[in-house]
Amino acid sequence: MRKSTASSPRSAPMSSPRPSLSSTVRAFVVGCIIAAYRPRPTLNVWRWAEKWINLDPLASPAFPGQYDSSINPYTRFIQEFATDPYHNEFIVMKSSQSGFTEAILNIIRYLVANKPTNILYAINALDEARKISKTRLQPSLEKCPETAQAIGENADDFGNLTMFLRGMVLYMIGAHSAGAFANKPVGMIILDELDKHPVAPDGEAETIDLARQRFKTIPDGKLIALSTPKKEEDVTYREYLTGTQHKFFVPCPHCQAMQELVWHRVKFGHCIDMLGEYDLERVKVETYYECEACKKPILESHKNEMLQAGEWRQTNPKPFPGRISCHISDLYSPFANATWGMLAMEWINAQTSIVKLQNFFNGRLGLPSKQQTAEVKEADVVKLRGAYKRGQCPFEPVLITMTSDKQGDVLKWTKAGWKATGECAIIDYGYTLVEDELLEEMDVPVECLGSTLRPTATIGLIDEGFAQTIVRDFVVRSEGRWYASKGRGGIQVRSTVHESPADHKDCKLTIYHYDDDDFKKQLYLSRIAKFQDILDGKCRVPRLWLPANIDQDLVDELIAEKLVKEKNKWGYTKEIWKKTGDKNDFGDAVKMQLVLWHILGAAYQD
Incomplete structure (x- = not known):
């Protein structure tokens, strides 16, 4: 055992000699011999x-x-x-x-x-x-x-x-x-x-x-x-x-029927107020689990008793030899932030975003997301138009943001207004060859229908792509009004949005790396594809608005990508975004608006 003294190597000055390799090897070998004669643990x-x-x-x-x-x-x-x-x-x-x-x-x-x-x-x-x-x-x-x-x-x-x-x-x-x-x-x-x-x-x-x-x-x-x-x-x-596909079965406290805990038996539909909205305080304390056998309510207070009597059961009769596999979800978790009521509230909140919903199934239920396909048509984009023109906002926004996607020498930009609910209206869009013109566009007042306010954009997000130095030079010149970003995919993704510190010409910058796949799904599978469900109140995803007088360039670039399934080199099917048009820059700029709201939205929500 290492001695803990003032003269130990851990506290010795930098000049203290390091242990020789031979001494380390000798100690290791001696340890092996001693370990070989240790009594077998009981x-x-x-x-x-x-x-x-x-x-x-x-x-x-x-x-x-x-x-x-x-x-x-x-x-x-x-x-x-x-x-x-x-x-x-x-x-x-x-x-x-x-x-x-x-x-x-x-x-x-x-x-x-x-x-x-x-x-x-x-x-x-x-x-x-x-x-x-x-x-x-x-x-x-x-x-x-x-x-x-x-x-x-x-x-x-x-x-x-x-x-x-x-x-x-x-x-x-x-x-x-x-x-x-x-x-x-x-x-x-x-x-x-x-x-x-x-x-x-x-x-x-x-x-x-x-x-x-x-x-x-x-x-x-x-x-x-x-x-x-x-x-x-x-x-x-x-x-x-x-593998064996083991699952954890627990007994109902009422009828003793053994069962796997699954999400669709978590019940909180009774926690609705007079306006038809979930009463989250009630959801937190009144959510229960319905027994699959006797249908009686199982309370959170029963969970510990059930866990103690639980058992793992193999569900795959023909596993690979020697390979155990198991699945567990937070429905079994003893942690205070994983009660059935807390999970129900998280699920309700996730209905506003397909990405949040996928994260719930991944992180909370321990289940993979099912593969999806999506292809936005021109008619889907046209439906998004509202009764306002470019340069206007159909409501009084709590925030106006700008984004820009840089491809070669051209910067394509969008300007958007936001409600506290996450509802987004594209106010205007365009392109420029000079980064500093984006600062001028930020200062253009926006006419808000039904209001005398004429607000301007306050913050912007620009894709640094393959022009990192040029973009970061501009970010420094903007003095905190614009931030650099870059989409990532695959193993590069650490979280939905990750803040990365960077040094640039004696300045400290924050670069926002985001999960490109997540935000494309938010845009194409939620905001656009579910537009009619949003209008009909069948979906809690916030609406996306486009001006009535959009041009064909914006339409073409919003339908220039689709989500397909393809097999990789190992023969496994994977989701892949494929370009179907020459350019998708405006589509990427609209997608980046959702990234900005993900970063800033919580500060503006009711």
């Missing part, structure tokens, strides 16, 4: 964790103190896998508040203390690997008497990303790292946030395939892969289907 992982693991309030604010598996007992399943001699793979398709991350860390802690083997933990980003190691894993290894014995005296052997422990090495890596899986003989590989992992640099393999290659010479090696799914064609859902 407790499984979760029982061992309940005895030895104490969670820090900073690392586990919801449930600090002694680890208690009864809080989310469904995680015992994966912890028992660590000592299961019959299976070597475990695939988890999970929601965001399931508690599986702590279960994974328990497996690591257990192996460090009881069954040393090299471990590789890979998550989508290196900074995330470092954060989990520094804030959750390392403190617990040092605090637990059983694992603290495995830590050597040299602090340099206990780094955030590589830990030389007694009889083993623990690697914490970002899956984007080149050669992340090369030359690392390991007995346990954990792939966290699998759907966000990249394809190998040569484009021929996914990280789960690379991980499996590491086990070719290790007969008892184990692989754990877990992720919140996004799309049906992504790796987590595909791998889940090949």
Whole structure:
């Protein structure tokens, strides 16, 4: 165990000598020999964790103190896998508040203390690997008497990303790292946030395939892969289907019928006020779950009792040999922000956006989004026209914004007015060859029908595309009126909108990277395709308005892309946006208006 003294290497000055490689190797070998003669543990992982693991309030604010598996007992399943001699793979398709991350860390802690083997933990980003190691894993290894014995005296052997422990090495890596899986003989590989992992640099393999290659010479090696799914064609859902497809069944407190918790049995339709709107206060406290057998209401207060009596059941009779897979949703979650009432309120809020609804199914229900297709026709765009002309706004807006898409030397721009509800009216559009003319256009007063106000645009978002330096020079000159942005797709996407700090010519800028697919779906599948449902009150998505006197250029560029299904090189069907026209710049500029509202809208909503 590393000594904690004032003269320890961790607190030594920079000139202190680093431990030699030979001393590290010697300590590792000696640790292997000692570990080989340790008595076999009598407790499984979760029982061992309940005895030895104490969670820090900073690392586990919801449930600090002694680890208690009864809080989310469904995680015992994966912890028992660590000592299961019959299976070597475990695939988890999970929601965001399931508690599986702590279960994974328990497996690591257990192996460090009881069954040393090299471990590789890979998550989508290196900074995330470092954060989990520094804030959750390392403190617990040092605090637990059983694992603290495995830590050597040299602090340099206990780094955030590589830990030389007694009889083993623990690697914490970002899956984007080149050669992340090369030359690392390991007995346990954990792939966290699998759907966000990249394809190998040569484009021929996914990280789960690379991980499996590491086990070719290790007969008892184990692989754990877990992720919140996004799309049906992504790796987590595909791998889940090949496994046992275990689901967690719980008993009804009234009739004892065992059942999987599913979203359509969460009931809150009775929480409607006299205006036909959801009363969110009632939704929060009156939402219940309807038993599929006796139809009686199951209350949130029954959930813990049900969880304690729950059991995992295999639903795929012919899984790939040795491969367990399971699915869990936040309907089972014990966290305060995942009660059935809270989930119902989140679902209601998600009805205003197809992207929010997809995020709800992904993050809250742990289910992938179904593949979609969409093709906007000219007639769909024409329907959006309102009784106002270019340069006017059909209502008094709470905010006026501008966007610009730069393609070559041409900048195409749009100007939009917003209601607090997210309703958007395109006020005007055009093009210019000079960035600074966008500043002049911002200052043009807008005539608001039915109002004497003549507001101007206050903020703009410009796509930096392949003209990063030119665009950022303009952003600096605008003095806070314009911001740079860029759409991303695939594994580059970290969130719907991500703020990235950037230095440019002695100025600090914020670049907004956004999920291009999400906002295209908002525009084409929600605002345009569902226009009639919006007018009829059948859909809560805010309306998109176009001026009555739009020209053919705007129409053509709003219908210049469609969403189709195509097979990739592995034969899996994927959603792909394909251009059907020569230009789609105005379409991209309108899409960017939705990005701006996503960033700013919360400050203006009622």
